[in-house]
Amino acid sequence: MADEIKTTEEMSEEELLENLSEQHRIRIEKLNKLKAEGKDPYVTTKYGVTHLAKDIREKFDELENRDVSIAGRITSRRIMGKASFADVRDGSDRMQIYVRIDEIGADAFAEFKTWDLGDIVGVTGYVFKTKTGEISVHVKSIKLLSKSLLPLPEKWHGLKDKEERYRKRYLDLIANPEIKNTFVTRSLVLREIRNYLDSIGYLEVDTPILLPLEIGAAARPFKTHHNALDIDMYLRIETELYLKRLIVGGFDRVYEVGRIFRNEGMDATHNPEFTSIEMYQAYTDYFGMMDIIEDLYRTVAKKICGTDTVMYQGKEIAVGKPWERLTMIEAVKKYAGVDFADWTDDETARKAAAEKKVELESKTATKGEVLIAFFEAFVEENLIQPTIIYDYPVENSPLAKRKPSDPMFTERFEYFINGTEFGNAFSELNDPIDQRGRFEKQVAAKRAQGGNDAQVDEDFITALEYGLPPTGGLGFGFDRLVMLLTDSASIRDVLLFPTMRPEKK
Numbered sequence: 001m002a003d004e005i006k007t008t009e010e011m012s013e014e015e016l017l018e019n020l021s022e023q024h025r026i027r028i029e030k031l032n033k034l035k036a037e038g039k040d041p042y043v044t045t046k047y048g049v050t051h052l053a054k055d056i057r058e059k060f061d062e063l064e065n066r067d068v069s070i071a072g073r074i075t076s077r078r079i080m081g082k083a084s085f086a087d088v089r090d091g092s093d094r095m096q097i098y099v100r101i102d103e104i105g106a107d108a109f110a111e112f113k114t115w116d117l118g119d120i121v122g123v124t125g126y127v128f129k130t131k132t133g134e135i136s137v138h139v140k141s142i143k144l145l146s147k148s149l150l151p152l153p154e155k156w157h158g159l160k161d162k163e164e165r166y167r168k169r170y171l172d173l174i175a176n177p178e179i180k181n182t183f184v185t186r187s188l189v190l191r192e193i194r195n196y197l198d199s200i201g202y203l204e205v206d207t208p209i210l211l212p213l214e215i216g217a218a219a220r221p222f223k224t225h226h227n228a229l230d231i232d233m234y235l236r237i238e239t240e241l242y243l244k245r246l247i248v249g250g251f252d253r254v255y256e257v258g259r260i261f262r263n264e265g266m267d268a269t270h271n272p273e274f275t276s277i278e279m280y281q282a283y284t285d286y287f288g289m290m291d292i293i294e295d296l297y298r299t300v301a302k303k304i305c306g307t308d309t310v311m312y313q314g315k316e317i318a319v320g321k322p323w324e325r326l327t328m329i330e331a332v333k334k335y336a337g338v339d340f341a342d343w344t345d346d347e348t349a350r351k352a353a354a355e356k357k358v359e360l361e362s363k364t365a366t367k368g369e370v371l372i373a374f375f376e377a378f379v380e381e382n383l384i385q386p387t388i389i390y391d392y393p394v395e396n397s398p399l400a401k402r403k404p405s406d407p408m409f410t411e412r413f414e415y416f417i418n419g420t421e422f423g424n425a426f427s428e429l430n431d432p433i434d435q436r437g438r439f440e441k442q443v444a445a446k447r448a449q450g451g452n453d454a455q456v457d458e459d460f461i462t463a464l465e466y467g468l469p470p471t472g473g474l475g476f477g478f479d480r481l482v483m484l485l486t487d488s489a490s491i492r493d494v495l496l497f498p499t500m501r502p503e504k505k
Contacts, residue, residue, distance in 0.1 A: 023150070023151045024149060024150060027147070027148070027149045027150070027151075028149055030114060030116070030147070031147050031149065034144075034147070039144075041119075041145060041146055041147045042146065044122075044143070044145050044146075047069070047071050047122040047143070047145055049069055049070060049071050049090075050068050050069045050070075051063070051068045051069070051070060052070070052091065052092040052093070053070060053072070053088070053089070053090050053093035053094060053095035054092035054093040055092070056070070056095060056135060057093065057095075057135055060127065060129070060135050063127045064127050064128065065126055065127065066126060066127055067124065067125065067126050067140070068124070068125070068126070068127055068137060069122065069123065069124045070088060070090060070095055070122075070123050070137060071088075071090060071120070071121065071122040071123065071145060072088040072089045072090035072091075072095070072120065072121070073088065073089050073118060073119070073120050073121075074086055074087070074088055074115065074116070074117055074118065074119050074120075074121060075087045075088070075089050075094065075117060075118075075152070075174075076117065082100065082101040082102070082109075083098070083099065083100045084098075084099045084100075084109075084113070085136075086099065088121060088123060089174075094177075095135075095136070095137060096130075096134050096135070096136040096137070097123050097125070097136060097139050097142075098130070098136050098137070098139060099112060099139045099142065100138075100139070103138070103140060104139060104140070104141060104142060108141075111144075115144060116147075116148060116151070117148075117151065117152055118148030118150070118151065118152045119146070119147055119148050120144075120146040120148070121142055121143060121145055122143045122145050123137055123139055123141075123143075124139070124140050124141045125137040125138045125139040125140045125141075126138050126140070152171070152174060152175065153171055153175050163500070166492050166498050166500055167500050167503060169497055179493075181486075182482075182486045182493065182494060183494075185304060185482065185485065186482045186486070186494055188304055189300060189304055189478075189481065189482055189485060190478070192299070192300045192303045192304060193257075193277060193296065193300060193478075194257075196296050196299050196300065197279060197296075200253075200292075201253050202253040202255045202279060202281075203251060203255070204254075204255055204256065204257070205243070205246060205251070205254050205255070205256055207236075207239050207242035207243060207246075207256055207258070208236065208242060209235060209236050209258075209259065209261075210224075210226070210233045210234070210235065210236075211234045211236055212231060212233060212234075213234065213453075213455045213457065214453040214455060215237075215241070215439075215454065215455070215457050216398075216440075216441075216442030216443035216444075216445070216446045216451075216454045217238070217398075217442060217446075218442075219237040219238075219262045219264065220237075220262060220263045220264055220451070221234040221235055221236075221237050221262070222234065222235040222262075222263045222272075223453070232453070234453075235261035236258070236260060237260060237262050238260060238278070238475070239256045239258040239260070239276065239278045239475075240278060240399065240473065240475065241457055243255075243256060243278055243473075244280060244460070244463070244468060244471065244473070245460065245463045246280075247280050247282050247471050248464070248467065248468050252281065252282040252283070253279070253281045253282070254280055255277060255278060255279035255280070256277070256278055257275065257478070258275065258276050258277070258278065259273065259274075259275055260273070260274055260275070260276050261273050262274075266499065268489065268490045268491060269477075269480060269483075269490075269491055270491065271479070271491050271492065271495060271498055271499055272499050273499060274477065274478075274479050274491070274495075275477075275478040275479055276475050276476065276477055276478060277475065277476055277478050278473065278474070278475035279292075279473070279474050279475075280428070280471055280472070280474075281471065281473075282469045282471050283471075284470070284471070284472040285411060285427040285470065285472050286390065286400075286413055286425050286426055286427045286472055288472045289413075289425040289472040289473070289474040290323075290325065290388055290390075290413060290425070292474070293423060293425070293474060294323050294386075297319050297386070297481075298320045300481075300485075301319045301320065301485065302320070304485050305485060307320075308320025310484065310485060310487075311487060312417075312418055312483075313418065313487065315384060317384075317385065317386070317417060317418065318385055318386070319386060321386075323385075323386040323387060323388050323415065324385065324386075324387045324388070325388045325390065326387065326388070326389055326390075327389070327390055327391040328372075328389055328390070328391055328392055328393070329341075329371065329391070331375060331379045331389050332374045332375055332378065332379060334379075335378045335379045336356065336374050336377070336378035338352055338356065338374055340367070340371055343367050343370070345367070346364075346366050346367050346370075349365070349366070349367040349370035349371070350363075350365055350370060353370050353373060356377075356378075358370070358373050358374055358377045358378075359373065359377075360373055361373075366393075366395060367393075368393025368394060368395040368396075368409075369393070369395050369396075372392075372393060372395070372396055375389070380416060380419055380420075381419045382419070383416035384418055384419060385417070386415060386416070386417050387415065387416050387417075388413050388414075388415045389413060389414055389415070389416065390411075390412065390413035391403065391409045391410070392409065392410050392412040392414075393408060393409055393410070394407070394408060394410050397412045397426070398429075398438040398441070398442050399428065399429055399435075399438075400426035400427065400428070401426065401427040401428060401429045401430070401431075402429075402434075410426070411426060411427035412424070412425065412426045412427075413425050417484060418484075422476055422477060422480050422481065422484075423474060423476030424474070424475055424476070425472065425473060425474035425475070426474075427470070427471075427472060428468065428471040428472065430464060430467075430468035430469070430470065430471065431464075432461050432464035432465045435460075435461060435464055436461050439456045439457065439461070440456060443455060443456055479491050479494055482494040
C-alpha cells in the first residue's frame with residue numbers, strides 16, 4: 001500500500017523544515033527565534049510613515065537634518081563593523097539608510113545584522129547627505145515590520161523568466177521596479193479617458209457581468225451556474241446590448257469601462273479577460289464617432305506622453321495627424337489591386353479570390369464575405385498609421401445600420417494602428433424587425449458550430465420595439481491603447497495579472 005501523504009498540519013516542525021530549501025529553512029528558524037523572544041514581526045499593525053523616499057529626494061533642501069519616518073523593503077545592505085548602509089525601497093523609490101551601533105544600541109544593531117534582504121522595516125531618523133553626495137536617512141530607530149521567508153530573485157529580467165514574471169508579478173515589481181511605471185501610466189490613461197468623456201457630456205454606468213443567456217455573437221463565452229436560481233449563466237463578451245437599452249431609456253450619452261471575458265485563444269494582443277470601453281450617443285452616426293475617437297486619442301496621448309506622436313516598437317505613430325479614412329472597397333483596391341465593382345456576382349468574386357490565392361471560409365462565400373477575406377489578406381498589415389476603414393459588408397456587421405444608398409453595406413468602421421484593429425463602431429441598427437432577422441442568422445450559425453446554448457436576446461428586441469433613437473456606438477480595447485502609449489509588445493505586459501496556465505507543482 002502506498003504511503004499516505006501527510007498534510008502540513010500532520011507534519012512535525014522537523015519534517016516541515018526538511019522539505020524546504022536551505023535559505024527558506026534558515027529564515028524560518030530566524031522567525032521562530034524572534035517569536036520565542038517575544039519579537040514576532042507579524043503582530044505590528046501600523047507604522048507611522050511621514051514621508052516617501054521620492055518626497056525626501058525632491059524636498060531635500062527643506063528636509064535636511066529633519067526627522068522623518070519611512071518604511072519599505074530592504075533590497076541591499078553593506079555591513080562595516082559598527083556601522084552599516086542599507087537600501088530601503090518603498091512604493092515611490094529607493095532610500096539609503098545609515099545605521100550605527102552607537103545610535104540604535106548594541107542589541108538592536110546585532111538584531112539588525114541578522115535580518116535578511118526582503119525584510120520589511122520601519123525607520124525613523126534624520127535626513128542628511130553622505131560624503132559621496134547620496135541623500136540618506138541617519139537611523140535613530142529601526143523596527144522589523146514583516147519577515148521575508150523567501151529570498152528575493154537575484155536576476156529576474158531575462159527573457160527566460162518572462163512566464164515566471166507574469167505569473168509572479170509581485171516579484172517582478174520588486175526586482176524590476178521600473179515596470180511599475182507601465183501600470184501607473186495605465187491608471188493615468190484611464191483617468192484621462194474618463195475626464196475626456198465626462199467633459200463632453202457622457203455618463204459612466206455599470207451593466208451586468210453575469211448574463212442569463214448566451215447571445216449569438218461569434219465570441220465564445222465562459223459558462224457558469226447560479227445555484228440559488230438554478231440557472232446557467234454566462235460571463236459577458238461585450239457591454240453593448242445593455243448600454244443600448246439605456247439609450248432606449250433616455251440616457252443620451254453613456255459609456256462603460258467594462259471587464260470582458262472571452263473563452264478563446266491567447267496571443268500578443270488577446271487575453272481571455274480584458275478591458276473594453278464602449279460608448280453610445282443618441283442622435284449621431286458613425287461619422288460622429290469617428291470624430292470623437294480621433295480627438296480622444298489625440299487628447300489622451302498629449303496628456304500622457306506630452307506629444308501626439310508616439311514611438312511604438314520602433315515605429316513613429318502620428319496619433320495627432322488627421323487619420324486616413326478609406327471605405328473597405330477603397331482599401332482593398334489600394335492594397336490588393338482588386339475592384340469590388342468588377343465582381344458582377346458571388347461566383348465572380350470567388351473566382352477573383354482563387355486567382356489571388358485568398359482563402360475563403362465557405363465555398364458559397366458571398367461578394368461581401370470575399371471582400372472581407374481580401375481585406376484581411378492584403379490590407380490590415382499595411383495600416384501602420386492610424387486609419388479608419390468604414391462601410392463594412394452586412395455579412396459581418398449584425399448590429400450596424402445598413403447604408404440607405406447601398407443595403408449590401410453597413411454604416412460601420414474599425415480603426416487600425418500598427419496593423420492591428422483597435423476599435424469598432426456603428427451607426428446602430430434600430431429596426432427591431434431587421435435586428436431579429438440578423439440575430440436569428442447569428443444564432444443559427446453559432447449552433448451549427450456547436451454553440452447549442454446560443455439564443456436571440458428577446459428582451460433586447462423588446463427594447464428596440466419601444467424605440468431606439470438614431471445612435472452612434474463605439475467600443476475599443478483599452479489594453480491595446482495602453483500598449484501603444486507605453487510601447488509594450490504584449491498585452492501581458494500591461495496586465496498586472498494576465499491569464500496563465502497554473503504552475504506545475
